[in-house]
Amino acid sequence: MAESQQSDSRKLLVKLRETLASASEGQERLDRITSLIAESLGVEVCSIYLFRDSETLELCATEGLRAEAVHQTRLRVGEGLVGRVARRGRPINTKNAPSERGFRYMPETGEEIYSSFLGVPIQRLGENLGVLVIQSRDEREYSADELYGLEVVAMVLAEMTELGAFVGEGEAMGALHQRPTTFTGGVGQEGAAEGHVWLHDPRVVVTNPVADDPEAEKIRLHEGIEQLRVSVDELLANTLTKDKDQMQVLEAYRMFANSKGWLRRMEEDIDRGLSAEAAVEKEQSAARARMSQVPDAYLRERLHDLDDLSNRLLRILTGQGKETGAELPENPILIATNIGPGELLEYGRGLRGIVLEEGSIASHAAIVARALAIPLIVQAGRISTEALNGDHILVDGEHGIVHLRPEETIVNAFRDKMAMEAAQQERYRSLRDKPAMGLCGTEVKLHMNAGLMADLPSLENSGAAGVGLFRTELQFLTVDRVPRRGDLAATYARVLDAAKGKRVVFRTLDIGSDKVLPYMNPLDEPNPALGWRAIRVGLDKPGVMRMQLQALIRAAAGRDLSVMFPFIAQTDEFRDAREMVLAELERERALGHILPEKTEIGAMLETPSMVFAPQHFYEMADFISIGGNDLKQFFFAADRENERVRRRYDTLNVSFLNLIEEIVTRCDAARTPLSFCGEDAGRPIEAVCFAALGVRHLSMRPASIGPVKHLIRRTNILELRDVIDEARLSGAQSVRPAVLEMLTRRKPAQSSVAV
Known part of the structure; x- marks a missing residue:
C-alpha cells in the first residue's frame, strides 16, 4: 500500500x-x-x-x-x-x-x-x-x-x-441503545421479572476509532497480542482434557492468536488511520460477516474462535469487560449470547431473569434456570447487541417477550400484571398443606421436579408430595471432568436428607442430544433428539452408569431408593438397565455396604413405541413416568424447540389424549403406578384433564403446584371425564373448548385460569 x-x-x-x-x-x-x-x-x-x-x-x-x-x-x-x-x-x-x-x-x-x-x-x-x-x-x-x-x-x-x-x-x-425495543423468543422458564441489564460478555465500546500516531498504535497492538498469546498458552497448559479432538480445537485457537495474516491486516488498518482497537474491531466485523455466509459448520466454528480472540484482545487494549470489576446492578437480568450451566450457577439466585440470544428450551441453561426458578427467554434476536449494562428491562416469561427500555405505559401494565400474579401466589400458599382433591373426592398427588440442592427447600414450601424427577445430569454438566463416585454419593445423600422421608425419584444420566458433557466428544448428528442419548449412552458406555448406580445405592444407606431410566424405546433396553441395578445391589451386598430398605426401578415413557410394548414391560417396571415433553414432540413429529411448529399441536388433542388413556389402561392392568412429568403437568387445564383420564401422580416445577392444586380442588374430576368423553365422541379435534366451557360455567371465578 x-x-x-x-x-x-x-x-x-x-x-x-x-x-x-x-x-x-x-x-x-x-x-x-x-x-x-x-x-x-x-x-x-x-x-x-x-x-x-x-x-x-x-x-x-x-x-x-x-x-x-x-x-x-x-x-x-x-x-x-x-x-x-x-x-x-x-x-x-x-x-x-x-x-x-x-x-x-x-x-x-x-x-x-x-x-x-x-x-x-x-x-x-x-x-x-x-x-x-x-x-x-x-x-x-x-x-x-x-x-x-x-x-x-x-x-x-x-x-x-x-x-x-x-x-x-x-x-x-435516533441514537442506538436509547429507543424502546421489543424482542420475542422462546420460553425456557416461565415467570415475570423487572430489573436492569447485566451483560455476561459486555461489548467493548471503542471511543477513539481514529489515531494520530500509527507507530504508537502498532506498539500497543503488538503488546496486546503478546499478552493475548500468553493467556492462550496458559489456557492450553491448564486444560484438563487430553482428548485429541479438543486439543486440536485449542491448538487451532493458538494458531489464530499467532496468525501473521491477522496481524498484517490490522497493521494496514492502523496505517490507514485507525486506532489499535478500531483495527481489531474492523477485522472482527469482517470475520463475522464471512461467518454468516459460510455453510460449513467446521469453518464457522473456526471463525467463531477468531471472534472470541478478537473480544479478548479488545478487552486487553481497552481495559473494558469482565476485568473491570463492575458490580451487578439492582435486580440484575442477565443478557448473554449463550451461557453454560456452571457459569449460570455462579450467578445463583441473585438474578431476576435471563435472556439468551441463542440457547434452547431444553438446554443446560434452561435446566438450571428452572432449578433456580428464574424466568428465561431463549432465541431473543440480537438483544446482546442492542442492550447496555444498566438498561431498564422487563421479561415476560409467559409469552416469551422482552421489553428493553420500555415506555411508561408498558411498565405500568407489566407491574399491574406482576402485582396480580403475586396476589394469586399468596392465595396458593394457603393451599400448601391441603390435599389436591377434586370436588368428587378424587385425589391427585402433586410432585416437583428438581436437579440441584437449591431446589429442595421448595419441597416443603410448595407442599409437594415428593420429588417426581431429580435430574442427575447437572452434577455432570457443571464440572470439567467425570465426578467421583464418593462426591456423587454425598450429593445424593444430601438430597435424600433434605427430602425428610418424602419420595425422591432419581433419573439416571440423561445426556446426549443438546446435553453434551464438557469432557465428552460432541457428535455431529443430523437429529440429536433422536440420536445417541440417555439410556442408549448408558448401555453403550456402562462404566459411568454403574458408577452412578453405586453412588445412588450408597447414598440411600438403608432408606428407600427410586431409580428411573430415561428414553426407553424397547423392552430389552429397560430389562438390561434393570439387571444392571440388580447386579450393583448384589455387588454392594457382597462388599458389606448397607442396601436400600426398598429399591424401585422405573422407566420414563417418552417414545410412542413403548405405549404398545409387550405387557411384560408394564409388569416388569415398578413404576412408569410419562415424559410428556419428548412423547408429545415425537407423537406429533413437531420439534419442541421449533417455535413454528411446537405450538401448533394441542396437548388436549383427542389423538394425544387417546394415547395417554392407553398408557393409563395398560398400567392399571399391570397395577403399575403411573405419573406424568413435563411442562404440561404444570398447566392447570392440562393437569385436571390428565387426572380425569386416570393419571393420579403429576410432577412439575414447584411454582406450578399451587395453581394446579387450586383448580383440582374446584373441579369435579368425574364430571370432567364425562365432558372429555363427550367431546371425543363429537369428532372434535381438541377437547379444550368443551373443558374450558365446563370450568367457566361451573366456576365463574375461574375464568382467569391460565390456558
Whole structure:
C-alpha cells in the first residue's frame, strides 16, 4: 500500500474526527461528513443511508443528490443496489450502476446522471447499521485502495453511530441503545421479572476509532497480542482434557492468536488511520460477516474462535469487560449470547431473569434456570447487541417477550400484571398443606421436579408430595471432568436428607442430544433428539452408569431408593438397565455396604413405541413416568424447540389424549403406578384433564403446584371425564373448548385460569 494513500486516508479520518467532535447537531454532522468524503475522494456523490427499522433504509445525508430526497427516500433491505449491500453485508463496486441486476431508479434523488457506484456496509461486529455510497458520472470501477479506504471510513461511522453521534430529526438517526425495543423468543422458564441489564460478555465500546500516531498504535497492538498469546498458552497448559479432538480445537485457537495474516491486516488498518482497537474491531466485523455466509459448520466454528480472540484482545487494549470489576446492578437480568450451566450457577439466585440470544428450551441453561426458578427467554434476536449494562428491562416469561427500555405505559401494565400474579401466589400458599382433591373426592398427588440442592427447600414450601424427577445430569454438566463416585454419593445423600422421608425419584444420566458433557466428544448428528442419548449412552458406555448406580445405592444407606431410566424405546433396553441395578445391589451386598430398605426401578415413557410394548414391560417396571415433553414432540413429529411448529399441536388433542388413556389402561392392568412429568403437568387445564383420564401422580416445577392444586380442588374430576368423553365422541379435534366451557360455567371465578 503506497505511503501517500495511507497518509491521505489518515488525513480524511482526522478531519472526520474533528467534524464528529464539533458541537453540532446530528444532521449537520452528517451533511458535513458527506461533503468531506466526496471532496477527499474526488467523487461527485457521497450518501449515507441508515436503518430506520430492521427492514428499512433511509437516506439521511447526501452530497451530490437532491437535498429534498433526504429523509424521504427509503429502501427495503435487498431493494436496489443499496439494499443489496445491506442484505449481503458486502460491498458492490460497478462502473455502470443502471445495468446491474437489481438496480432501482429513484427519480426524486436525481441520481440517473451518475454511472459508477461503490457501496459499503456501515457495520459493527456483524451488525449492519447502514450503507455508505460514493458515485461519479464517469464509468469507472473504483480501485482496491479506494474500496479499502471507504471501508475504513465506514468503520469510523459505525463506531460514531454506536455512540449516538448522529441523533437528529430523522427517525433513522435516533441514537442506538436509547429507543424502546421489543424482542420475542422462546420460553425456557416461565415467570415475570423487572430489573436492569447485566451483560455476561459486555461489548467493548471503542471511543477513539481514529489515531494520530500509527507507530504508537502498532506498539500497543503488538503488546496486546503478546499478552493475548500468553493467556492462550496458559489456557492450553491448564486444560484438563487430553482428548485429541479438543486439543486440536485449542491448538487451532493458538494458531489464530499467532496468525501473521491477522496481524498484517490490522497493521494496514492502523496505517490507514485507525486506532489499535478500531483495527481489531474492523477485522472482527469482517470475520463475522464471512461467518454468516459460510455453510460449513467446521469453518464457522473456526471463525467463531477468531471472534472470541478478537473480544479478548479488545478487552486487553481497552481495559473494558469482565476485568473491570463492575458490580451487578439492582435486580440484575442477565443478557448473554449463550451461557453454560456452571457459569449460570455462579450467578445463583441473585438474578431476576435471563435472556439468551441463542440457547434452547431444553438446554443446560434452561435446566438450571428452572432449578433456580428464574424466568428465561431463549432465541431473543440480537438483544446482546442492542442492550447496555444498566438498561431498564422487563421479561415476560409467559409469552416469551422482552421489553428493553420500555415506555411508561408498558411498565405500568407489566407491574399491574406482576402485582396480580403475586396476589394469586399468596392465595396458593394457603393451599400448601391441603390435599389436591377434586370436588368428587378424587385425589391427585402433586410432585416437583428438581436437579440441584437449591431446589429442595421448595419441597416443603410448595407442599409437594415428593420429588417426581431429580435430574442427575447437572452434577455432570457443571464440572470439567467425570465426578467421583464418593462426591456423587454425598450429593445424593444430601438430597435424600433434605427430602425428610418424602419420595425422591432419581433419573439416571440423561445426556446426549443438546446435553453434551464438557469432557465428552460432541457428535455431529443430523437429529440429536433422536440420536445417541440417555439410556442408549448408558448401555453403550456402562462404566459411568454403574458408577452412578453405586453412588445412588450408597447414598440411600438403608432408606428407600427410586431409580428411573430415561428414553426407553424397547423392552430389552429397560430389562438390561434393570439387571444392571440388580447386579450393583448384589455387588454392594457382597462388599458389606448397607442396601436400600426398598429399591424401585422405573422407566420414563417418552417414545410412542413403548405405549404398545409387550405387557411384560408394564409388569416388569415398578413404576412408569410419562415424559410428556419428548412423547408429545415425537407423537406429533413437531420439534419442541421449533417455535413454528411446537405450538401448533394441542396437548388436549383427542389423538394425544387417546394415547395417554392407553398408557393409563395398560398400567392399571399391570397395577403399575403411573405419573406424568413435563411442562404440561404444570398447566392447570392440562393437569385436571390428565387426572380425569386416570393419571393420579403429576410432577412439575414447584411454582406450578399451587395453581394446579387450586383448580383440582374446584373441579369435579368425574364430571370432567364425562365432558372429555363427550367431546371425543363429537369428532372434535381438541377437547379444550368443551373443558374450558365446563370450568367457566361451573366456576365463574375461574375464568382467569391460565390456558
